[in-house]
Amino acid sequence: MDQILNFFNNQNIISLFFKAFAICFSLIYLFFAIVILKQTQVMSQTVQSKTSSLIFFISLIQLFIGIALFSMAILII
Amino acid sequence: MNKKTSHALFHSFCVRPDIRFEAQDENEEVILVLRAHPFTQIFWIINAFIMFLILFLLNVVLSMFFNSTQILFFNFFILAIIFSYLWFNFLSWYFNVGIITNHRVVDVDFSSIIYKEVTYANLGKIEDVSSKSAGFFSSIFNYGNIFIQTAGTEVNVEFFNVPRASEVAKIVNQLIHS
Numbered sequence: 001m002d003q004i005l006n007f008f009n010n011q012n013i014i015s016l017f018f019k020a021f022a023i024c025f026s027l028i029y030l031f032f033a034i035v036i037l038k039q040t041q042v043m044s045q046t047v048q049s050k051t052s053s054l055i056f057f058i059s060l061i062q063l064f065i066g067i068a069l070f071s072m073a074i075l076i077i
Numbered sequence: 078m079n080k081k082t083s084h085a086l087f088h089s090f091c092v093r094p095d096i097r098f099e100a101q102d103e104n105e106e107v108i109l110v111l112r113a114h115p116f117t118q119i120f121w122i123i124n125a126f127i128m129f130l131i132l133f134l135l136n137v138v139l140s141m142f143f144n145s146t147q148i149l150f151f152n153f154f155i156l157a158i159i160f161s162y163l164w165f166n167f168l169s170w171y172f173n174v175g176i177i178t179n180h181r182v183v184d185v186d187f188s189s190i191i192y193k194e195v196t197y198a199n200l201g202k203i204e205d206v207s208s209k210s211a212g213f214f215s216s217i218f219n220y221g222n223i224f225i226q227t228a229g230t231e232v233n234v235e236f237f238n239v240p241r242a243s244e245v246a247k248i249v250n251q252l253i254h255s
Contacts, residue, residue: 014142014143018147025154036164043187046099047185049095062161062164
């Protein structure tokens with residue numbers, strides 16, 4: 001509780017807004033990455049090739065980037 | 078028609094590739110897989126490069142308003158956006174294919190990735206195949222559009238900006254008459 005109060009006392013308004021925007025936008029990015037991952041599976045089922053697993057892996061990396069961004073926005077910023 | 082597998086122009090003109098599609102029959106053989114000519118994709122690559130440059134310049138301004146952790150997050154976020162932009166456009170290019178088999182012509186379209194449209198035209202139903210190549214760059218890099226008209230109320234098939242458009246039209250005509 002003290003930490004939360006200290007946060008609102010010490011942080012200036014710009015940092016507060018930055019954190020809010022960081023959380024919102026990283027959440028949007030995370031949803032985007034989930035959609036792309038799902039669509040990659042659909043697309044790979046439609047046109048199947050040897051590179052399907054590599055493409056899925058890169059889409060998975062994008063998801064991990066989204067998770068990392070969201071975590072960073074929540075915990076570090 | 079060449080019976081050997083080959084991939085030309087960054088896999089935009091693939092002869093007998095090791096590719097299957099969703100509704101492929103057991104005895105159906107993929108003859109040709111076409112994607113848009115790589116030159117037509119240069120614009121989003123240049124856009125990504127410009128975004129990267131803008132990010133680099135923004136860092137000079139950001140340091141006046143934000144601390145190092147915030148700047149780090151901002152850079153990470155914008156780089157993630159640029160990566161996603163590149164990946165989105167690559168997927169759009171890679172999975173928008175035209176497939177020519179020994180039985181039919183297939184047009185796979187993913188509009189903005191989330192909207193899927195697959196059009197099939199049996200070779201026996203094709204009435205006319207035409208290729209059009211207009212413009213300076215299309216002449217230099219030898220790419221164009223293929224229009225495949227089918228009988229009556231059947232759906233027509235179109236391939237845009239494919240390499241060697243006249244050769245593709247020739248191959249389809251050969252398959253129709255074989």
